[in-house]
Amino acid sequence: MTTEVERVCAGERRAVAAALNLIESTRGSDRAAAEALVDAVAGRARPGGQVVGLTGPPGVGKSTLGGRVVGEWRRRGVTVGVIAVDPSSRASGGAVLGDRSRIAKPAGDDGVFIRSMAARDRLGGLAPGTVEAILVMRAAFDRVLVETVGVGQSERSRRSW
Amino acid sequence: MADTVASRPRKKDRPWVIRTYSGHSSAAASNALYRENLARGQTGLSVAFDLPTQTGYDADHPLATGEVGKVGVPIGHLGDMEALFHGIPLREMNTSMTINATAPWLLALYVAAAERQGTPRAGLRGTTQNDLVKEFLARGTYMLPPEPSLKLQADVVAFTVREMPQWNPVNVCSYHLQEAGATPVLEVSFALAGALALLDQVRGRADVDAATFPEVVGRLSFFVNAGMRFIEEMVKLRVMGGLWDRLCRERYGVTDPKLRRFRYGVQVNSLGLTEQQPENNVYRIALEMLGVVLSKRARARAVQLPAWNEALGLPRPWDQQWSLRLQQIMAHETDLLEYGDLFDGSTVIAELEATLAADVEREMAWIASEGGVVKAVQSGAMKERLVAANTERLGRIERGEQQVVGVNCFTESAPSPLVAGADGGIMTVDAAAEREQIARLAAWRAARSADDARAALSGLRDAARAGDNVMEASVRCALTGVTTGEWGGVMREVFGEYRAPTGVGAVSGAAGATAGLGRAREAVERVSAGLGRRLKLLVGKPGLDGHSNGAEQIAVRARDAGMEVVYEGIRLTPEQIASAAEEEGAHAIGLSILSGSHLALVPAVFAALAARGLEGVPVVVGGIIPEGDRGALEALGVARVFTPSDFDLNAIMVEIAGAVARANGLAE
The missing domain is CATH 3.20.20.240 (Methylmalonyl-CoA mutase)
Structure with missing residues (x-):
């Protein structure tokens, strides 16, 4: 566990991805490991780090703004983690997680790490595990950007599936 | 008379x-x-x-x-x-x-x-x-x-x-x-x-x-x-x-x-x-x-x-x-x-x-x-209307409401x-064509006056920035030997690049209306339970091909079958796809290629995945893939090749779930 925590805190991409997979796991044996990991990284936020949230209904320009902010952070040489939350289908439990496409990520730039999360059974707002994911990303990257459609916004009639 | x-x-x-x-x-x-x-x-x-x-x-x-x-x-x-x-x-x-x-x-x-x-x-x-x-x-x-x-x-x-x-x-x-x-x-x-x-x-x-x-x-x-x-x-x-x-x-x-x-x-x-x-x-x-x-x-x-x-x-x-x-x-x-x-x-x-x-x-x-x-x-409002119309069209063929001879009726042949011929009834572009084109381009660049080309490009940049008509400046660029990539580069520099909305997020796939969806959902649920996490599929379009209908319909149906789908739209490099697969913790990758460039692009995606230690993630490929190329892709490690004859999207979902199960040592 300690080596995993150290690898996450060093911003190692594979370790961050594995940590996020663990947080999203519903397996009983994974839950305890996930909680231990989150406890360990919770106090390890990068010095001077920031977590920024962007929320608003679809089409208002969250991703466009987010893309510009990420670009500017990268120009300043800081590493960035992005969590993009999309609504889930109530009928199937599935989800299309598309917003990462709107965040322009320079080709070959491993200083940006984008993870999409499905809101699962919650309407809008944060996905289960989002807070834990923020804690992991906060330890791994200098800046964390969280993008959601906001509470209530995913209930609009167009998303009636 | x-x-x-x-x-x-x-x-x-x-x-x-x-x-x-x-x-x-x-x-x-x-x-x-x-x-x-x-x-x-x-x-x-x-x-x-x-x-x-x-x-x-x-x-x-x-x-x-x-x-x-x-x-x-x-x-x-x-x-x-x-x-x-x-x-x-x-x-x-x-x-x-x-x-x-x-x-x-x-x-x-x-x-x-x-x-x-x-x-x-x-x-x-x-x-x-x-x-x-x-x-x-x-x-x-x-x-x-x-x-x-x-x-x-x-x-x-x-x-x-x-x-x-x-x-x-x-x-x-x-x-x-x-x-x-x-x-x-x-x-x-x-x-x-x-x-x-x-x-x-x-x-x-x-x-x-x-x-x-x-x-x-x-x-x-x-x-x-x-x-x-x-x-x-x-x-x-x-x-x-x-x-x-x-x-x-x-x-x-x-x-x-x-x-x-x-x-x-x-x-x-x-x-x-x-x-x-x-x-x-x-x-x-x-x-x-x-x-x-x-x-x-x-x-x-x-x-x-x-x-x-x-x-x-x-x-x-x-x-x-x-x-x-x-x-x-x-x-x-x-x-x-x-x-x-x-x-x-x-x-x-x-x-x-x-x-x-x-x-x-x-x-x-x-x-x-x-x-x-x-x-x-x-x-994305217009795009959503189109994706929805196509979902509806394909659903009618899948359900047999729209008859297509040889596809969903009268299939005996x-x-x-x-x-039957050695060429499989199609043309294959010689792989040397790309190499030769690149060589001609290098010779062209070497033979022209670099100063004249630079001056013409600078004139083009000025015209574009000033909001003037770019045509005369473009003709001057043409006559001084400017290349297509240089012209495009100036336009991108002045006006910026763009990624269009994919249109798949809000489309209802008329879930439940398609026979066979239940079976696909069961398979996805079973595998997701075994994984401890909902099956996550990355749909990628490598290369420059912009025909995204296939990728869109796969994304919509995968969502309706209960998968979490990451679809980033068209025109990605193999490296971008591998990097997304890593960040997202994808359980499977679906590649859609219709331009005939699969024999160059699929190996490049595999190499990029290997460089990130993601060899174990199953990859399926869909598109216009000639029968003769199927073996080469499978030898590379592609789990399954889908072509236009695979119109039963639910069956495709079951196959993807099966490939994920096998890759993770789970029962299918």
Whole structure:
């Protein structure tokens, strides 16, 4: 566990991805490991780090703004983690997680790490595990950007599936 | 004996311009093909460009890997353009160029090549497709955001109206909308709305005066599609003509009826052509053609027919000749061109027309209520309508409500001798074509005056920044040896790049309505439970191919089957796909490739995955994959190859779930 925590805190991409997979796991044996990991990284936020949230209904320009902010952070040489939350289908439990496409990520730039999360059974707002994911990303990257459609916004009639 | 009807001499109408959409490998190879086609009686040329040329990249750009010379001819500079038309006098040609984002540049190269042949601009006849709205909605070879894209479109219009009065600067396309699943209502309304957006843009320009504006309207032409329901298609074109006439009169005050004429070219439908029993496509193409030639009042000005084997791969010269002969037989052997309009006065047709026209007007009002075309492109509202229509269409085929012979009915067949040959019945582009094109490009760059090219590019940059028309500066660039990638680079630098909305997020797949979805959901649930996390699928489109219908439908159905789907849209590098798979913790990757570049791109994706330690993630590939290439992909480690014959999307979902189960040591 300690080596995993150290690898996450060093911003190692594979370790961050594995940590996020663990947080999203519903397996009983994974839950305890996930909680231990989150406890360990919770106090390890990068010095001077920031977590920024962007929320608003679809089409208002969250991703466009987010893309510009990420670009500017990268120009300043800081590493960035992005969590993009999309609504889930109530009928199937599935989800299309598309917003990462709107965040322009320079080709070959491993200083940006984008993870999409499905809101699962919650309407809008944060996905289960989002807070834990923020804690992991906060330890791994200098800046964390969280993008959601906001509470209530995913209930609009167009998303009636 | 009484005079029979048949013996009376009749004056025949002149036939439409007969073309074949073609080009491949290199300018020299395409030139040979064009000369052959002209010798066989083709009356115009239709140039297909490769994807790097269409998206403004040089052949040696990383994104061009595997795409050079595949779906069309690579044109990197004036030398290529001159080689393409070597020995073909441009003053006698009527040339249609399927070019959009880089239309100002390819037109500049054409003008420069003609100038060096001694043909003045005013003597040139032809068409640049130059329609960006449908690129954002359906075809995907856009380069810049919507607003500057429309501005460059208008630059070509303003330039040609002044300098090249016989040129059609824009072919407003409904063709690709139908290929993306549009119903006739969507096809007509989206195309007309796109035409209005462009004309509104041109009307406000300083370099087009009010007196010239009716000429601008008169130069606009259309490029449509025609499918198997040929009566409906004929009605569609009659309605489009009527609505266009009225819009020109009422919205733009064009009084000369000649300038309000609905002029269109057509490529009949490829979407309905089948991989199964491909010989049947010959009948389909003939029937589809009826929709655009039967009614004199709505007859096409130019016709291009696909080849019977387009669902299998790229057509060979003989396949194109076979389609060309169909046009000639229709025009010269039948009595079609001897009569006036056969349908004026038909009550059935009149009723169909009235219904369609009313639906189209309702749809156009909806686009206006969404803020007009540019806004509705940016918000994804129009794209969502298209994806939903295609989902509905495919659902009908899957459920057997729409019958397709050889696909979901009458599937028993003897082996087709047409695909029995060593080439599998298709053309393969020589892999050396890309290497040779890159070598020619390097030699070209070395031979030109670098200072002159730099100065011309700087002039182009200044014109673009100042908001001036970029055409004259582009012609200067062409004459000084600037390359396609350099021209595209300046445009990207000044106007920025763009990724269009994918349209898949909000589409309802009519979940539950499709038989077999339950089985797919069970499989996904079972595997997800075993994984401890919902099955996550990354859908990726590597390369420059912008035909995203397949990827979109897979994404929508995977969502409906209960997967979490990450779909980033078109034009990704293998490295971007591998990086996304890592970040997202994807359990499986689905790649969609229709440009024929799979043998270059799939290995590149595998290499990028291996570099990130992701060898264990199963990869499935879908697209126009010739049977002969299946083995090579499977040997590489591809879990499953899907082609157009795999129309049962639920079965595809079950297979993806199975591949994930096997890769993770779970029971299927």
